[in-house]
Amino acid sequence: MLKRVAESGAGAVTTKSFSINERKGYENPTVIELIENEQRIGLLNAIGLANPGFEKFKKELEKFKSHNSDTALIVSIFGTIDEFSKLAGMTENYADAIEIDVSCPHVDDSISKNPKILKNLISEIKDIISNPLIVKISPNVTDIKEIAKAAIDGGCDALAAINTVRAMKIDINFAKPVLANKFGGYSGTGIKPIAVAKIYEIYSMMKKENLDVPLIGIGGVTCGNDAIEMLMAGASAVGIGSAVYYRGIDVFGKILNEMNEFMNEHNYKNIEEIKGIAVE
Template sequence: MIQIKLPEEEIAGVPLRNHMLLAAGILGTTGASLKRMLNLGAGGVVTKSIGPKAIPGHHGPALIPVDGGLINAMGLPNPSKDFVEEIAPLKGEPVVVSIFGGTPEEFGTVASWFPDAAAFELNLSCPHAEGYGASIGVNPRVVRECTEIVKTYNKPVWVKLTPNVTDIKIIGKAAEEGGADAIVAVNTVKAMRISTELRRPVLGNVFGGLSGQAIFPIAVRSVYDLYDAVDIPIIGCGGISSADNVLEMMMAGASAVEIGSAIHDSVNIFSEIAADLYSKDGIPAEEIVGCAHV
């Protein structure tokens, strides 16, 4: 297997310790859990999505394991502005703050609370929160306007896209036109399960989003399509659980990756992958980014 070197420069404006970040929504609710993941080998961390008002989230069950992954319908639970104090001790660390809102103005308001963020990740892709996420992230104009307003806070802006669209390239281009520094592809895929014994949906919210190894091929295809459509870095996300997955995502066009559901199986996933992925004699990652394109 190919091995690569650790990054020597910033990726999409963020000084990552390696090419792997903790994805939003996984152990990102407290400063302590974010610090723990950095200590366990994550090259950077993305926080739980923070919005303009505190939300308790959907009632349970909110997370269920399925073959090849997990389905969740958390409903964007978050403490809103109180999260500023929670992550204050992480100033100077590679912490990307995930934010959401129902309008461009709300995105701007939330961004204004976090002057110490290494970057912002715009959640325009959650498939199970009415009025937020994918419900507005399917509109290119809104994606562009949300990106533009957050860019005024002089931080790198990453825009996380939903795969639940007809043409993800159009949404990626809109983010780039708004000044995005990177595209994150992708969030979860619309999904649900029904209990045949109870004759009703398993999730409290009925519908949710599928993550994990089952969506890895969808994420690879999305990154591959976006690489031909935009000229900014792409962060691959969706079902990554091995060093070979990281390499495949890079060959599709990703400059870095985010890992989430694989932590369900091993909290040490970052160090485990790093042991296989990196070598002092490895090649620069830039040599393989997008190399699968013909």
């Protein structure tokens, strides 16, 4: 899948998050499409971070690298506070950048809700690895600026925002939540305004505080205009997940073409000209 994403035109690929040891994840149903008033508004998932563990995942990373040396490989990891540094060290040689997923809303996102713990964790990991460190943060907090600032103070090289929004769907015929885990993470079209607002808030905070860390804007990006919107809010790059479900695995090339069309029409020459222009 990563190879196909790379071939479709993505500048970098991010793996599914994995842990040191295998995790089974939750019972089915784990992913559903949300359709409200006949509108397709996104996906709701509670997979429970199912993964085969580092040793097996490592083989996939090696395989990808042997086929795609040009596409940057961002390896996403998660664990407890004690496991993160260890796993980052184990992963270092297989990744162009390491992303720490501290923000999955249906497992444990407590690290991304505590600025002090997050800052310490990041500086601990930075002491161990030499790769760039990306921190994926949660929208499910009172003040995302405070969390972003703590991550930057800890020494992260980039911030990825947002992870999914904690949400629920109840089947009124059965009078029960649909997902086996009850709560899930909401992604896709419906969360784009939330993601744009979070990127905007973080970027304004950085401008005010004279900080300069690239933001990867993620959440509901489905077409070229969505990606441009995210860049105008202050993102340096854009991440795409759920749009693969709506537009297929070659969505990356499609979005690139749509972005180029917009830029040509409006005489923008490069991304730098667009980045943050909507932010006062």
